[in-house]
Amino acid sequence: MTATAPAPSPSVEALRAAFGTAILSHAVSCGDTIVLVDRHRAHDILAWLKTTPGQEYNYLTDVTAVDYRDPGQPLEVVYQLRSLGRKADLRIKVPLDKTGSLEVDSVFDLWRGADWLEREVFDMFGVTFAGHPDLRRILMWDTYAEGHPLRKDFPLRGNFTRAEQTRQALAANPEANYSIEELSIADAFSELPDDMKRRLAAGQRGELS
């Protein structure tokens, strides 16, 4: 049996035709096609891949990021796409130069499922997603001050001593952003009376009598 170089997904040629130099390079690894794209056009490219007939990558499997040990290597934000109808996969990577700002446009407007995935990447890698409606930490607590744990410059045991970590963890308020009341109010927001909506939108909270 002769080994043949696996062919990349036909989406690569279509992308090159549509976006030209914004497509930086592509590779095939373990049968998966990986396309590296320019960070400024990433949102356009992902929107194009979602809506263009013949592509229809309508399911965002995952958003994650990779920080390489070599400090010269850029940090990569990874979008794993799947077309449910065509049963095809495509991986888009957006390299971000670590000397510049780590920022890409949020794809929350394309896939609602990107909400928590982008929050996780923000929490673990410090990548900010422009246009994300609620970009805050999701795994570590809100007042976590040690940095972004999955970055290669983050020490395994954290930046603070165990005593300081314990002190800060005990000082955290677990109900700060996740109280049952706030979550259930958010769920039922559309059914609330108008005056209550106005008060909540203005940041007012009720008083216990």
Add this chain to the structure above:
Amino acid sequence: MGLTLPADPEMAEIPGVSPNWLTTRLDFLVNWGRANSLWPMPFGTACCAIEFMATAAGRFDISRFGMERMSFSPRQADVLICAGRLPFKLAPIIRRVWDQMPQPKWAISMGACASTGGIFDTYAMVQGIDTIIPVDVYVPGCPPRPEGLMYGIMLLQKKIKSESISDPTLRQEFLANEQGFFLPPEKIDEISEPFGNSVHQTRSA
């Protein structure tokens, strides 16, 4: 009282008196009651909780120890069983659960991770729940078998049976200082050895 008379002379019946009466030490009676009706507050976070469930289920059956009533409200619980690793994000929660439990209360640290941090010597993990709450019995294992947990429960019962209600220091609450410790850091370093993967890592640092 539903007691089978023990060989203990302190529990002996007085001859010629109604058999509904017996004399005993108050300590013995109180401790007997406490030790045999421990209501556990299960704090299961990981695979140890699976073993804890097995302990509670039919084959091992901790109702033999009077513990079948899991108390999912800390206000009716006697013993906190932390089954599994404790991330820092859960530290204020287990602290609050412990503070809500009424005296008398005890804690069992089940498994390597709850007792020492185990293999999770990382930024996210509490290195032993004894830095957050006081612990009475440590059950080693990864995870401990139900027999191991039951042995820990029996050790706790033994400990309870040796308590005295005339000694108020047993029920004193030690609140953590602003560092999150119950003892000053020098004291912790003095009584503990370096642990983890680095010789520079001590209990307090």
